[in-house]
Amino acid sequence: MSDLSIRAAGMAASQPNWGQEQSAASEDAAPGSGGENGGTVEEGLIQSMLREQEEQSKSLAEMIEAAQKKAAEQREALKLPKNNTRYGDAPLEAYARLARAKNKAQVNAASGFARRKLFQLKAALHSDSENTPTIRGAINQLQKSINRAERKKRELDREQLLDRRQAKARREKEEQKAKRLRQELQRKRNQRIIRESGYTREAVVSEKIHAQLTQTQMELRQQMQDLSASTGMTLEAVAQQYAAQAAPPEAAPAGGGIEGSF
Numbered sequence: 001m002s003d004l005s006i007r008a009a010g011m012a013a014s015q016p017n018w019g020q021e022q023s024a025a026s027e028d029a030a031p032g033s034g035g036e037n038g039g040t041v042e043e044g045l046i047q048s049m050l051r052e053q054e055e056q057s058k059s060l061a062e063m064i065e066a067a068q069k070k071a072a073e074q075r076e077a078l079k080l081p082k083n084n085t086r087y088g089d090a091p092l093e094a095y096a097r098l099a100r101a102k103n104k105a106q107v108n109a110a111s112g113f114a115r116r117k118l119f120q121l122k123a124a125l126h127s128d129s130e131n132t133p134t135i136r137g138a139i140n141q142l143q144k145s146i147n148r149a150e151r152k153k154r155e156l157d158r159e160q161l162l163d164r165r166q167a168k169a170r171r172e173k174e175e176q177k178a179k180r181l182r183q184e185l186q187r188k189r190n191q192r193i194i195r196e197s198g199y200t201r202e203a204v205v206s207e208k209i210h211a212q213l214t215q216t217q218m219e220l221r222q223q224m225q226d227l228s229a230s231t232g233m234t235l236e237a238v239a240q241q242y243a244a245q246a247a248p249p250e251a252a253p254a255g256g257g258i259e260g261s262f
Helices: 001-076 082-101 104-127 127-171 174-230 235-246
Strands: none
Touching: 082 104, 082 127, 082 174, 104 127, 127 174
């Protein structure tokens, strides 16, 4: 009898523990099932955010690529043609030949070279309108070289005359006169050489100035085209607007004081 009561008491004591274990297991299982559903939603949000970020990155990359392409096109449009340097080389070569000329025949050869280049550049004015300032600058220098060649021929004639007078004074034993004529001849030659070296420097400066002017005109033309495309205005209207902005302000009328007789 006592054994039965002991077993009954043991079973009664174990039932509460068993109930607690079942409830704990159910509590453990419940968060697990909810975690699976919550994890699925969270993964979907993350994937959606990643896709959105990827699309934004693609659109940003496309915008950057388009901007770089447009900038490259503008640089290419503003780039000077490769033959632009040859326009400035023609006067330099003409002056170099003129400086090397020692007699009238060589001067005539240098002048002939300048005339041929002058004819070619005048024809280039009609075929290369973008480099008009550079071509005109080269034409101006070539025309100067032709005129300076004529001057050099006159100077060579005078130097030759001094040389003959010096030789005559030497033959006649007029040493003082021969020395004076020799010094005068050397002075004239030195002056001519210095002046001819300045021709080349002048041509270099002229080439740089006209190349910069050509670049400025091309940039201005590109700005006018961009403004016309963005506003819908014609190029003529844009040019008139630029001209109006660049025009100097009108001067105030003279005698603006109060007129009257006292």
